[in-house]
Amino acid sequence: MGIAARISAPFVLLVAAVTTGVLSGCDASPGQVGSGSGGELRQVTVVGSGEVRGAPDTLNVRASVEAVAPDVTGAMNQTSERVQAVINALVDAGVDRDDISTTNVSLQPQFANDGNTITGYRASNAFEVKIRQVDAASPALALIISSGGNSTRINNVSYTIEDDSQLVRDARARAFDDARERAEQYAELSGLKLGKVVSISESSETQAPPTPMPRAEMAAAPVPLEPGQQTVQFSVTVVWELT
Incomplete structure (x- = not known):
């Protein structure tokens, strides 16, 4: 009886100590x-x-150029001629040929109401153009419309910043400063001091203002365009030690 009592007491204390160590090692919530x-x-x-x-x-x-003709050759030839006219006009206006790229070429049969009889063929040639001079954007867009004629389709226009690396650096710095300020406040509230960084994870996002969609009916008239401002947003999650 005396031996059992001497063994059981230390054993219970040892288990309790191990359990306490496991529970206190959990990380804090964000x-x-x-x-x-x-x-x-x-x-x-x-x-x-x-x-x-x-x-x-x-x-x-x-943008794209579309044409409908009774036969395949006629539809493709019409789109090819109009697209080539657009490309030539843009290059003559100073747009680098490397900034013009074909994105899609399609040719589809057109059917009558019965769904079986082919009445013609629709061809489409889609392309993308980078206009690197903002002040030349409106004339270049009007040039695409006038060169492509009534077959022209403007599918989307958007402004971008070609090199936003400095903006990203600035946004990242602001995000980290914001995180550090928050962490210092938590440290002060808890009566501790901010230690070294344990880990960092980040995410970024660039938001562009909506750009108005021009219509082909505007012909060669100047197309009103406003580049506005782009916003680069950065978010960073930082873990600090507290001492």
Whole structure:
């Protein structure tokens, strides 16, 4: 009886000590200070955000030329001629040929109401143009419309910043500063000090203002375009030690 009593008491204490160590080792929830005692690691996880704006310097135009003819050759020839006229006009106006690329070519039969009789063929040649001079964007778009004629389709126009690396750097710095400010506040509230960084993860997003969609009926008249401002947003999640 005496021997059993001497063994069981230390055994219970050992189990309790191991259980306490496992529970206190859990990480803190995001945005909260980790808890612990006896020299255990404390951490705080925060999410910081940063945003900067910049002026777009490139207009991307997605357009196409369509034609319908009784035969395959006629439909394809019409689209080819019109697209070549557009390309020649853009190159003559100073657009680099490397900034003009074909994105899709299609040829589809057209059927009568019965769904079986072929009445003709519709051909389409789609292309994308990068216009790198913002002040030349409106005349270049009008040139595409006038050169392609009534067969022209403007599918999409969008402004971009060709090199946004500096904007990304600035947004990243603002996001990290925001995260550090939040972490320092948590450290102060918990009566601790901010230690070294444990981990960093990030995400970024560029938002462009909507660009109005011009219509082919505008012919060669100047197309009103406003580049506006693009916003680069950055989010960073940082884990700090607390001492």
